[in-house]
Amino acid sequence: MSEDQWFGRREHREPYGFSEREVAFKLLASHALVDAEFFSWLRTDPVAAAAQLHIALTERDVEYLKNEVEWDRIAENADPIRESLHLDIVTNSW
Amino acid sequence: MPVAAAPALDAHAIRAAARARLEPDAELAPLFDATLANLTPERWTIEWNLPRWLAARFDLPRTVSDALVESNVLGLLCVRLTDDVADGDIAPEDVAAARALAAAALDAALRPYRALFPPGSPFWSFFERSMAAWRAGSDGPDHATRAAPIKVAAHACCLLAGRSDAWPELDRCLDRAMTALVLYDHFFDWEADVQGGRWNAFVAGVVPGDPSERGAMRTRAAVLTAMLTREVVVAHFGRIAAEADAAARLADALELDELAAYLRSWANAAAAQGEDVADHYRRAADGATRLLFPIAVGTQNGGGSG
Numbered sequence: 001m002s003e004d005q006w007f008g009r010r011e012h013r014e015p016y017g018f019s020e021r022e023v024a025f026k027l028l029a030s031h032a033l034v035d036a037e038f039f040s041w042l043r044t045d046p047v048a049a050a051a052q053l054h055i056a057l058t059e060r061d062v063e064y065l066k067n068e069v070e071w072d073r074i075a076e077n078a079d080p081i082r083e084s085l086h087l088d089i090v091t092n093s094w
Numbered sequence: 095m096p097v098a099a100a101p102a103l104d105a106h107a108i109r110a111a112a113r114a115r116l117e118p119d120a121e122l123a124p125l126f127d128a129t130l131a132n133l134t135p136e137r138w139t140i141e142w143n144l145p146r147w148l149a150a151r152f153d154l155p156r157t158v159s160d161a162l163v164e165s166n167v168l169g170l171l172c173v174r175l176t177d178d179v180a181d182g183d184i185a186p187e188d189v190a191a192a193r194a195l196a197a198a199a200l201d202a203a204l205r206p207y208r209a210l211f212p213p214g215s216p217f218w219s220f221f222e223r224s225m226a227a228w229r230a231g232s233d234g235p236d237h238a239t240r241a242a243p244i245k246v247a248a249h250a251c252c253l254l255a256g257r258s259d260a261w262p263e264l265d266r267c268l269d270r271a272m273t274a275l276v277l278y279d280h281f282f283d284w285e286a287d288v289q290g291g292r293w294n295a296f297v298a299g300v301v302p303g304d305p306s307e308r309g310a311m312r313t314r315a316a317v318l319t320a321m322l323t324r325e326v327v328v329a330h331f332g333r334i335a336a337e338a339d340a341a342a343r344l345a346d347a348l349e350l351d352e353l354a355a356y357l358r359s360w361a362n363a364a365a366a367q368g369e370d371v372a373d374h375y376r377r378a379a380d381g382a383t384r385l386l387f388p389i390a391v392g393t394q395n396g397g398g399s400g
Contacts, residue, residue, distance in 0.1 A: 030322035
């Protein structure tokens with residue numbers, strides 16, 4: 001049975017505690033998407049970048065961001081999402 | 095007692111009459127025609143219809159309401175050209191022509207008022223106050239100042255009908271209606287306004303502080319992030335709906351049924367658009383989260399819900 005610094009035993013975390021992390025990760029992803037500087041900062045210094053948004057990362061999160069995330073691939077795939085942020089993409093369909 | 099409905103709007107005839115009144119010379123005619131063609135009754139419904147609705151409510155002659163609608167259209171043309179020059183949307187080589195045309199349109203717009211109200215009439219002091227308020231506040235947080243041009247014809251209708259008693263309520267109604275319309279326009283203009291360094295109601299409500307100190311790129315990023323992660327779109331369209339609803343209730347009280355119906359119909363359409371936009375940004379945020387954190391521990395699908 002695993003534990004981490006924020007949630008304690010895993011089985012206690014499963015039914016609860018998703019919301020804050022999901023909101024936090026959505027905040028990180030959204031910032032990274034719209035702000036190229038933040039994207040680069042999160043890639044090179046995830047702890048400091050997340051702290052600016054008042055988000056504390058676990059050691060596992062840091063390891064994930066530093067070693068598992070495919071930043072170059074994401075940078076390429078982010079373009080369609082970035083493009084979709086222009087309002088005229090929405091209004092053109094009206 | 096039932097209130098008579100206004101006769102159908104003949105936009106073609108109004109445009110032709112407005113053109114005949116201004117008589118643009120060969121140099122100004124192309125800009126006049128191009129600008130006028132963009133001033134559609136669908137987009138500027140209140141400007142095109144308010145004098146007609148008020149004339150029907152107050153039993154004013156059709157000739158008067160037609161003349162005031164033509165004046166509203168010419169006044170709108172003046173306002174649009176003035177705004178376009180101020181916003182840098184007119185090519186430098188056309189700025190002088192745009193200014194000349196705006197001045198000519200205002201002069202032509204005032205012609206029926208000169209025939210209807212002698213010098214010294216309270217109408218003229220009202221007109222001067224309205225235009226001063228519009229010039230002072232058209233690029234700031236006092237959205238109601240945008241109502242100043244449309245108030246000119248509305249106030250004239252009240253004076254001509256001997257219904258000055260209706261003015262305070264109509265004044266508040268138009269303030270609330272125009273506030274709703276300005277908030278709506280500012281939402282769709284926010285990126286251009288940030289880029290152009292102009293004040294924008296949506297941006298001001300989302301990002302505290304002076305955007306000019308932050309720079310356009312940082313402000314855009316801050317606003318987009320807020321749109322992706324907070325319910326700022328819903329909140330902004332909620333403000334729009336509240337203003338339109340307040341205006342519609344004031345129109346009800348004045349038995350201006352067509353104005354009230356228009357405001358409610360517009361508010362419903364705007365609310366639906368707001369929902370569309372909010373959904374779009376929620377989906378974009380989910381997409382971004384799935385892209386960046388597809389297997390982050392402690393999240394489901396990287397935080398995405400769809």
